[in-house]
Amino acid sequence: MRTLPSELRPVRRLVLTLALCAGLAAWPFRDAPADTNAPPPPTPAPGLEEARTGYIVADLDGGAVLASRRADEAFLPASTAKLATAVAALEILGGEHRFETSLRLSGDRLYLVGGGDPLLAVEDLMSLARAAADAGVGQARFFYDDSLLPDAAEIDAGQSGRATYNAGVSALSLSFNRRRLVWGAKPGGGLAAFALPGGDLAPLRAALGKGETLFHRLETPDGPTWSVTARREGRTWLPVRRPSRFTAGLFRELAAMQGLALTEPQPGAAPADARPVARHLGARLVDIAALSLQYSNNLVAELVGLGAARRLAGKPESLPASAARLQAELDRRLGGDGAEWLLDRHSGLSSRARASPRRMAALLRYADGRRYGGRSFASLLPISGWKGSLADLEDEPALAFRVWAKTGTMYYGRGLAGFLYTASGRRAVFALFTSDLDERRRLDALGPEPDAEERERADAWLGRAKALERDLLRRWALAF
Numbered sequence: 001m002r003t004l005p006s007e008l009r010p011v012r013r014l015v016l017t018l019a020l021c022a023g024l025a026a027w028p029f030r031d032a033p034a035d036t037n038a039p040p041p042p043t044p045a046p047g048l049e050e051a052r053t054g055y056i057v058a059d060l061d062g063g064a065v066l067a068s069r070r071a072d073e074a075f076l077p078a079s080t081a082k083l084a085t086a087v088a089a090l091e092i093l094g095g096e097h098r099f100e101t102s103l104r105l106s107g108d109r110l111y112l113v114g115g116g117d118p119l120l121a122v123e124d125l126m127s128l129a130r131a132a133a134d135a136g137v138g139q140a141r142f143f144y145d146d147s148l149l150p151d152a153a154e155i156d157a158g159q160s161g162r163a164t165y166n167a168g169v170s171a172l173s174l175s176f177n178r179r180r181l182v183w184g185a186k187p188g189g190g191l192a193a194f195a196l197p198g199g200d201l202a203p204l205r206a207a208l209g210k211g212e213t214l215f216h217r218l219e220t221p222d223g224p225t226w227s228v229t230a231r232r233e234g235r236t237w238l239p240v241r242r243p244s245r246f247t248a249g250l251f252r253e254l255a256a257m258q259g260l261a262l263t264e265p266q267p268g269a270a271p272a273d274a275r276p277v278a279r280h281l282g283a284r285l286v287d288i289a290a291l292s293l294q295y296s297n298n299l300v301a302e303l304v305g306l307g308a309a310r311r312l313a314g315k316p317e318s319l320p321a322s323a324a325r326l327q328a329e330l331d332r333r334l335g336g337d338g339a340e341w342l343l344d345r346h347s348g349l350s351s352r353a354r355a356s357p358r359r360m361a362a363l364l365r366y367a368d369g370r371r372y373g374g375r376s377f378a379s380l381l382p383i384s385g386w387k388g389s390l391a392d393l394e395d396e397p398a399l400a401f402r403v404w405a406k407t408g409t410m411y412y413g414r415g416l417a418g419f420l421y422t423a424s425g426r427r428a429v430f431a432l433f434t435s436d437l438d439e440r441r442r443l444d445a446l447g448p449e450p451d452a453e454e455r456e457r458a459d460a461w462l463g464r465a466k467a468l469e470r471d472l473l474r475r476w477a478l479a480f
Contacts, residue, residue: 048434048436048461048464048465048468051412051434051435051436051439051461051465052070052073052075052434052435052436052437053069053070053432053433053434053468054069054070054071054073054075054356054357054432054433054434055067055068055069055070055071055357055430055431055432055433055472056068056071056357056358056361056430056431057420057428057429057430057476057480058361058365058428058429058430059426059427059428060365060368060419060427060428060429061427063365066428066476066480067476067480068357068358070357071356071357071358072340072356072357072358073356073357074340074341074342074354074355074356075354075355075356075357075413075415075433075434075435076351076353076354076408076410076412076413076415076433076435076437076440077341077348077353077354077355077360077408077413077415077433078348078353078408078409078410078413078414078415079296079298079347079348079349079406079407079408079409079410079415080348080355080360080406080407080408080415080416080417080431080433081301081343081345081346081347081348081353081355081408082292082293082296082301082346082347082348082406083293083360083363083364083367083406083417084326084327084330084341084343084360084363085292085301085304085305085308085326085343085346085347086289086292086293086301086304086377086380087330087363087366087367087377088305088308088326088329088330089285089289089304089305089307089308089326090285090286090289090370090372090377091329091333091370092308092311092312092326092329093285093307093308093311094285094372094373095284095285095286095289095371095372095373095374095375096284096285096286096373097284097285098281098282098283098284098285099115099116099117099118099120099281099282099285099307100115100117100279100280100281100282101113101114101115101117101120101124101128101172101279101280101282102115102128102276102277102278102279102280103128103131103132103137103276103277103278103279104145104270104274104275104276104277105137105140105274105275105277106270106271106273106274106275108140108141109140109141109142109143109268109274110132110137110140110141110142110143110262110277111143111144111145111268111270111274112128112142112143112144112145112172112247112248112251112265113144113145113148113270114144114145114146114148114149114170114171114172114173114244114247115148115171115282116148116149116171116173116303116306116307116310117173117280117282117303118173118282118288118292118297118299118300118303118304119282119283119288119291119300120172120173120174120175120247120280120282121174121175122174122175122197122250122254124280125174125247125250125251125254126254126257126258127278127280128251128278128279128280129251129254129255129257129258129260130258131277131278132255132258132260132277132278133255133258133259133260135277135278137260137277138259138260138261139260139261139262140260140261140262140263141262141263141266142248142252142262142263142264142265142266143265143266143267143268143270144172144244144245144247144248144251144265144266144267144268145171145267145268145269145270146170146171146172146244146267147171147269147316148171148310148316149169149170149171149303149306149307149310149316150169150170150306150316150317150318150319151168151169151170151171151243151244152168152169152170152318152319153168153241153242154166154167154168154169154239154241155167155169155298155299155302155319155345155347155349156345156349156350157448158350158351158444158448159349159448160448160449161239161448161449162215162238162239163239164176164177164178164237164238164239165297165298165299165349166239166298166349167239167240167241167243167298167299168239168240168241168242168243169243169299169302169303169306169319170242170243170244170247171244172243172244172247172248173243173247173299173303174240174243174246174247174250175197176297176299176300177239177240177243177246177299178237178238178239178240179195179196179197179237179238179239179240179246180195180196180197180235180236180237180238181194181195181226181228181235181236181237181238182194182195182196182234182235183228183230183233183234183235184232184233184234185233195238197250213228213229213230213231213232213234213236214228214229214230215227215228215236215238216228216229226238244267245265245267248265249265251265252264252265284373285304285372285373286372286373286374286375286380287373288300288304289304289372289380290375290379290380292304293380293381293382293388293406294380294381294382294387294388294389295388295389296389296406296407298347298348298349299347301346301347301348302319302345302346302347304346305322305323305326305345305346305347306319306322306346308326309321309322309323309325309326310322312325312326312329313325319345319346320344320345322346323343323344323345323346324343326343326346327341327342327343330363333366334359334362334363334366336359340355340356340358340359341353341354341355341356341359341360342354342355343355348408348410349410351410351413351440351444355415355431355433357417357431357432357433358431360415360417360431361417361429361430361431364377364417364418364419364429364431365429368419368429378404378418378419379404381404381405381406381418381419382404382405382406382407383401383403383404384396384399384400384401384402384403384404384405385399385400385401386400386401389406389407390403390405390407393470396470396473396474398423398474398477398478399470399473399474399477401421402420402421402422402423402477403418403419403420403421403473403477404418404419404421405417405418405419405420405430406418408433409462410440411439411440411443411450411455411458411461411462412435412436412437412439412440412443412458412461412462413433413434413435413436413440414433414434414435414462414465414466414469415431415432415433415434416430416431416432416469416473417430417431417432418430420473420476420477420480422476422477422478422479422480423477423478424480426480428476428480430476432469432472432473434465434468434469436461439458439461443458
């Protein structure tokens with residue numbers, strides 16, 4: 001393919017800039033015929049005939065479409081929705097933004113104030129406790145303030161209740177809101193079961209019985225409890241459903257180790273004139289975004305999105321409302337009416353979310369021209385054959401380091417969107433989705449805990465979708 005002479009490239013960029021300013025930002029890719037050197041799309045793998053696959057591949061510099069198929073149709077974005085959350089949050093809060101967790105004192109009352117830090121860890125609580133002891137706080141009535149963000153027992157009610165990727169959400173979240181449950185027979189008989197960190201799960205019902213290990217969440221007026229039936233000793237992770245109370249309870253234990261005598265934690269908003277005692281500043285937002293995109297942590301994405309939406313709204317909003325607010329802000333920046341997507345949550349965990357390949361690619365092209373905390377957006381993404389969710393492409397030499405993209409995976413929905421650096425040296429942006437919406441609706445109707453047969457069937461579908469995805473990536477990398 002012929003390339004534009006170098007002396008004319010500035011002219012091309014000026015023309016493109018003027019076109020965008022004239023109102024074409026919502027449609028940044030020229031719907032020209034696909035590259036004549038492009039290979040034909042592969043035949044769907046057996047078992048994907050009823051699914052829909054849509055994609056768009058476009059030149060980043062000129063905007064010409066290199067390949068497209070169903071680029072304007074709606075698909076399940078799954079975790080590729082985290083791309084939208086990351087861009088919106090970085091635009092609104094800035095890459096250098098840090099979430100603050102603090103201790104404040106008002107009279108004889110000590111307040112642990114949550115700032116929505118997605119990476120708050122046990123070590124950070126210990127540091128705050130030590131600082132309070134050094135400041136002379138010997139004893140106090142203890143309160144926790146999580147009023148900055150809404151409190152939710154889980155990210156999405158349609159997902160598994162025992163999955164740690166569907167944990168509770170609050171401004172005082174800790175260690176991804178999960179606990180390690182350990183159980184086994186006592187040496188003298190009976191059953192021992194405990195959870196870390198923070199002592200017991202109260203109450204925990206457990207019994208060593210026959211059959212496979214089973215976990216049941218039991219709803220009570222005081223929140224969920226857990227019932228365990230186990231054939232042998234073992235351990236697993238469980239989600240925390242009331243993060244604020246859990247975080248405050250653990251802080252109280254750590255504070256006692258530092259000589260502080262605090263009462264049982266109670267909810268309460270810190271007065272405006274409460275005196276600062278200590279604070280912890282989290283990592284830079286740009287670095288948090290990189291971790292969220294590379295390892296696809298749902299809780300991190302939800303907290304980042306909630307924090308950005310609160311900055312816009314000036315008040316806490318629910319997960320769906322805050323996602324809608326960020327979508328509206330992105331639509332304002334990208335142009336268009338937003339009809340090509342629906343961001344139901346910040347993490348993509350919801351099966352109600354939708355996105356078109358064209359809209360997702362437009363978002364990425366916008367982000368490519370920005371810098372966040374001194375970093376390019378592409379540098380925040382998983383790297384093919386090397387890092388994050390694309391590390392398993394190490395057996396594809398043709399793709400090594402050429403794909404910087406975010407994956408999205410849920411039953412009957414697979415997505416991949418990001419940047420492609422082709423063998424010829426071309427920079428391209430792409431979005432690729434495969435969805436079977438009918439099968440997903442059928443699965444959702446069965447409830448949040450599909451049986452083993454349904455999971456096996458869905459896993460097989462995902463395997464075929466990933467194989468098709470890999471085939472397309474290989475073709476694009478070599479052809480364009």
